[in-house]
Amino acid sequence: MEVAETIEEIRRMVKTAHDEGRKIGLVPTMGALHIGHISLIEAAVKNCDFVIVSIFVNPTQFVPGEDFEKYPRPLEADLKICRQAGVDAVFAPLPEQMYPGENVTWVTVEKLTEPLCGQSRPEHFRGVTTVCAKLFNIIDPDAAYFGRKDAQQAIVIKRMVADLNMPLEIVVCPTVREPNGLAVSSRNQYLTAQQKKDAANIYKSLQTCRGMIDAGTTETHQIIAEMRKILQQIPSGQIEYVSIVDAETLESIDKISGKVLAAVAVKVGPARLIDNILVDAAK
Numbered sequence: 001m002e003v004a005e006t007i008e009e010i011r012r013m014v015k016t017a018h019d020e021g022r023k024i025g026l027v028p029t030m031g032a033l034h035i036g037h038i039s040l041i042e043a044a045v046k047n048c049d050f051v052i053v054s055i056f057v058n059p060t061q062f063v064p065g066e067d068f069e070k071y072p073r074p075l076e077a078d079l080k081i082c083r084q085a086g087v088d089a090v091f092a093p094l095p096e097q098m099y100p101g102e103n104v105t106w107v108t109v110e111k112l113t114e115p116l117c118g119q120s121r122p123e124h125f126r127g128v129t130t131v132c133a134k135l136f137n138i139i140d141p142d143a144a145y146f147g148r149k150d151a152q153q154a155i156v157i158k159r160m161v162a163d164l165n166m167p168l169e170i171v172v173c174p175t176v177r178e179p180n181g182l183a184v185s186s187r188n189q190y191l192t193a194q195q196k197k198d199a200a201n202i203y204k205s206l207q208t209c210r211g212m213i214d215a216g217t218t219e220t221h222q223i224i225a226e227m228r229k230i231l232q233q234i235p236s237g238q239i240e241y242v243s244i245v246d247a248e249t250l251e252s253i254d255k256i257s258g259k260v261l262a263a264v265a266v267k268v269g270p271a272r273l274i275d276n277i278l279v280d281a282a283k
């Protein structure tokens, strides 16, 4: 496995792979790799001939006061995971490589970035779309792999790629969970064992949502009230949002119909946790 720290190095590796006619898959990450990331790598390895994992804690997607400085950066352990998972190259640039000076050019996706996480994290998605556009320009992958765990992010990236005619496929992979249902996340490291147990209520609330929709409940306010009751049982929990939205437009809905996204953000102790499920009410 090769490791590139500069744009020049990764471009050279990509050029060789392109010249050999290989299908290039990119898995963009912020490192602190876990089984969720590994599932994306496995999907990429299965479908592509040259798999690149980017590891970059992107400063522009953190809002002031968030955990940018303390975000875990276990690079050696990450490289080992990548090697074991069959990755061909890791792109781990220093911030100066990606942002050599003041950044004045941004990629902004409107509307889809306003609800849910956009409410409390203004400019977060602008940072995500800008860094992904840069990575796509640097690496020119045939496919890029994202997790459903960050459903809004995946929808925003898909839209950016469609609207800007970027020539790659966006593949969205299922959320990987702990045995108790908690979505695996690099930020789970901030939790105590007890908080991890308590945070299982996040998935429990989403399952309750699915159960109510399956049982025929159509009023979203009724479902959200039940979900909130479950989330309020998390002792150190602070609910940021509990929303049920149209799965494509992310617009709030009063009555369930078709495909909906139920999404939750809760601060548990020091960690801001998000999770979601897709429910097709037509089924």
Ligand code: AMP
Binding pocket: 028, 029, 030, 031, 035, 036, 037, 039, 040, 145, 146, 147, 148, 149, 150, 173, 174, 175, 176, 177, 183, 184, 185, 186
């Ligand atoms: P991050 O390193 O947190 O920026 O995540 C990198 C990618 O891994 C994103 O596309 C995430 O959606 C995805 N990801 C993170 N956690 C999980 C998970 N538990 N299951 C599936 N994908 C995940």
